[in-house]
Amino acid sequence: MIRILLADDEMLIRAGVRAILDTDPELTVIAEAGDGREAVDLALAHRPDVALVDIRMPRLDGLSAGAEILRAVPSTGVAVLTTFGEDEYLSRALSFGARGFLLKSGNPRELLAGVHAIAAGGAFLSPALTVRMIDRLNGLHPVSEARARVEELTGREREVLALVGAGLSNAQIARRLHLVEGTVKGHVSAILTRLGVGNRVQAAIIAHEAGILD
Incomplete structure (x- = not known):
């Protein structure tokens, strides 16, 4: 069972998101928060697998x-609930290590897929946000240079990067490529270093930008 903390100051939004999550028998919302400080306190108390955090909340904003x-x-995977009007916050979310970016107005199937991917140690990007996030990443790292570096990766590293871009965890990649999980972890670490990025989400964005996804 994947245990979820849901934080949003709008009760209707929380109710809608929870209704979607409740359609999946493998997901359970263990706590709800109406502000950022409460979200932190509940995370400490319940140690959820995934925290879905709205950006704009009272007392403490969602990114903080x-x-x-x-x-x-x-051990908690943090996913940011966002709208198209909040693009300016995406670079901050990338910097602190968020593993998911989910549109409140997106397809419910994306929300469910994202929670599963993040709980498994992967990353997830709502497809509609990918281009905007690439633009934001340009402000953090030279994406054009990183894109060129993709061509310098080994064939195996490009395979791993493509699966990171698809949101798979190390364990899932290991099963897909018939590798030991420790070997995949080593490949991911090398990929992050060679691309000049700090986390899987940034690597996933570059995978999208480089066009190496299936």
């Missing part, structure tokens, strides 16, 4: 709350 959750409970 997400960063605190990761520092206090690093």
Whole structure:
């Protein structure tokens, strides 16, 4: 069972997201928060597998709350709930290590797929956000240079990067490629270093930008 913390200051949004999550028998919402400080406290108390955090919340904004959750409970995968009007916050979310970016107005299947991917240790990007996030990443890292570096990866590393871009965890990649999970972890670490990025989400964006996904 995947245990989820849901944080949003709008009760109707929380109710809608929870209704979608409740359609999946493998997911359970263990706590709900109406502000960022409460979200951090509940994460410490319940140690969820995934925290779905709205960006704009009282007392403590969602990005600050997400960063605190990761520092206090690093095993929790943080996903940001966002809208198209909040693009300026995406670079901050990338910087603190968010593993998912989910549109509130997106397809419900994306929400469910994203939660599963993040709980498994992978990353997930709502497809509609990918181009905008590539633009944001340009402000953090030279994407054009990183894209060229993709061509310098080994064939196996490009295979691994494509699966990272698809949101798979190390364990899932290992099963897909018939490798030991430790070997995949080594490939991912080398890929991040060679691309000059700090986490799987940034690598996933570059995989999208480089066009290496299936």
